[in-house]
Amino acid sequence: MITGFETYLRTHASFSDAEIVKMVSTAKHRPLQRNELLLQQGQICRHKTFVLNGLLRIFGIGADGNESIMQFSSENSWCLDAESYHLLTPSQFGIAAIEKSEVLQWTKTDFEHLLNDIPALNSLSQQLISTNNYSSRHRLFTTLSATPEEKYEYFTRNNPHLLARLPLHMIAAYLGISIKTLTRIRHAQLHR
């Protein structure tokens, strides 16, 4: 179970065995039931979370009461509300498991010690922040400029591993289109 995290680390940077032991020993392993809430909107995000297996989503509720999905986090990815975590402010977003999942969690204090003590983790962390920013920017551009058809096409192209694991209403909530529109697009694709 922890092996996946070790493999992830070794794939992404050069960590010594001692560093990996340190990271693993300060993590808390947490199993999550399907639909279990990891972070409630309005609470402070007090942990860095790494998804060992399963699938989580970060979501917000709009003024109309509908959910919009900011991010899907599947195995071997990180999941947190960065703003709430860093500024200790109430989170605008919630985090919940879409599937039965397992995660590793670190408190902010523990993770900051790790970042100070392990240069490779610090670099990896900086690199992930940059990559996330770039993809957020691409996503914002697509959300602003693309047609619903293009949005769905980009999504299927970039997330083939997620398609069969997500209910339609979640894909729609991620793309910012209605289920009706999404159903129409998928129907048209099938008959093309």
Added chain:
Amino acid sequence: MITGFETYLRTHASFSDAEIVKMVSTAKHRPLQRNELLLQQGQICRHKTFVLNGLLRIFGIGADGNESIMQFSSENSWCLDAESYHLLTPSQFGIAAIEKSEVLQWTKTDFEHLLNDIPALNSLSQQLISTNNYSSRHRLFTTLSATPEEKYEYFTRNNPHLLARLPLHMIAAYLGISIKTLTRIRHAQLHR
């Protein structure tokens, strides 16, 4: 003209006189005509740009040929395509002056020396990156979840200083709504 940059620096962190002199002396001052292009899509963004006065926009062109606006940068803010600048990849976005403007520019090499030599600039830079990420996230959420009326309301609330300086079509291109919809919303507000 440079005074505005000095004031900006002193307002945001503790810089020594020598550090400010160093930053100013490595900057190139560049006046921009209205509509002048500072970065063309497809080129590499080779400068950090600080807006002394005026107003710039970062924009992309969608598959339909229409412009979507990622960001407005007015006086005392920074403006660049971070992904292109850091990874030296062709920029997906262009940068252009909306008004006659004046900017300071540093080459990547010069700015990296400054970041290494001036800890306060490094902290300020990290802090700005975080703040930008948080606001990008809020903007993505609004773009996904809000009605056109709500989008316009958030924009007017958060950017009162920009309203009179922007043509309608640019506000629409920033909000991801049609000019027709924006005109309808503004008309309804006037008659409320």
